[in-house]
Amino acid sequence: MKLKLLIRLALGAMALLASTAAYAEPYKIAVSNSYIGNEWRVQMIKFMEAYTAKNLKGKVELTVNNSGTDAQKQIAVLSDMISAGVNAILVNPASDTALDAVIEEACKQNILVIAFDQPVTAPCAYVVAVDFTEIGRIHAQWLADTLGGKGNVVINRGVSGFPADTNMNAGMTEVLAKYPDIKVVGEVYGKWDNAVSQQELTKVLTANPKVDGILNQYGTYGALQALLNLNRPLVAMSGQGENGWRIAMLDYKDKGLQGVSAGDPAVIGAYALKIAVDILDGKAPADKHVAVLVPTVTTAELKPGTNVFPDLSPTLDADTDIPGANLGLTIEDGTGK
Secondary structure, three states: OHHHHHHHHHHHHHHHHHHOOOOOOOEEEEEEEOOOOOHHHHHHHHHHHHHHHHHOOOOEEEEEEEOOOOHHHHHHHHHHHHHOOOOEEEEEOOOOOOOHHHHHHHHHOOOEEEEEOOOOOOOOOEEEEOOHHHHHHHHHHHHHHHOOOOEEEEEEEOOOOOHHHHHHHHHHHHHHOOOOOEEEEEEEEOOOOHHHHHHHHHHHHHHOOOOOEEEEOOOHHHHHHHHHHOOOOOOEEEEOOEHHHHHHHHHOHHHOOOEEEEOOOOOHHHHHHHHHHHHHOOOOOOOOEEEOOOOEEEHHHOOEOOOEOOOOOOOOEOOOOOOOOOOOOOHHHHHOO
8 A cells, every 4th residue: 555655646746747847948839820821920920930039049949830721730730749849839720629639639748838819728728819809899999989979880890600700799799789879780791801891881881871980800991992982971990900901090080080900919929929938937827818918009099110101011910019018029020021
C-alpha cells in the first residue's frame, strides 16, 4: 500500500512539474490561419510578423501557415505543428468545434493554444476575440444617441447564418428595443460586400422615402454610394474599421454625413501573440477568455495619418492598436511597406 501511495505521489509530482515546466527561449510559436482571401487577413499576418520583428527579436521564432477554409486541412496542419514540438499555437479557426480534438491533443503535449479572432470550444484553449454582440451594441447606441432616440432606420446585415452576423444583429436589436420611436423600416443582407450592399440598399431606400439612419456591418461605402446615386440626403451611419469608410466619413462630414467606425481589428493577431508570450513567461491572464476592446472612432475623432489614411487602400483595416494593448505598430507594419 505504501509503495502504491509513493508511486501515486511521484506520478502526481511529475504531472505537476510537466504542467508548470518553464519554456526555453526562443519560444517556438506557430500560427495556423485558415482563410487568407481578403486584405484583412493579409494585414493580420503582417501585423503579427511586424510585432515579432519589433518587440520579440531573439525571444520568438514565428512560423505561419494558411490552410484555407477546410477544417480538415487545418487539423492536419495543427497535427504537424504538434509533431514539430512548438511551444505555442495561435489558431484563427476554420470551425469553432471541428478542431477541438487536435487542440486537446496539443494541450496534452504541454503546448499552449490560443484561438484568436474567432473562438473554439476546446476547454483547454485560450480565446482572444472581440464580442460581436458588443460591436452591434456600440453601433446601435451611437445611432440612437445621434438621432435623439427617434427616426426611421435600415439595417444592413452580413451573411445569413454566420455567427458574426447573428451576434452583431442581436446587439443592435437589443439596443433599438429600448427606443420605441426608432422604427426599423428595412433590413437587407449586404453580405459584407460594398457592391451587394449598394444594390440592396438602393432597393430599400427607393421603397422608403424617409430614412434617418443606416446600421451597417460591412459594406458601408456601398451604402453611402446608394444614398449619393439616389441624390438622397446623407444620414447617420455606422460601419466597421475599413479605411474606405473612414475616408468617406472625413470627405463627407461637411455635407451632413455623421458616422461611427467600430469593428474587429486586423491587429488582433499581434495582440494574441503578445498574450501568448506573457503566458509563456509565466504571466497568464486571470480568464482564459480575453475580451478584446473594440477600437471606436466617430467623425469628430478622425485624425489623418493616425486612424484614417486617405492615401492608402480603402480596403485596409485602419486600426493599428487595441485600447490598452500598446502594441507599438503602424499602418505600414500592416501593409509591409
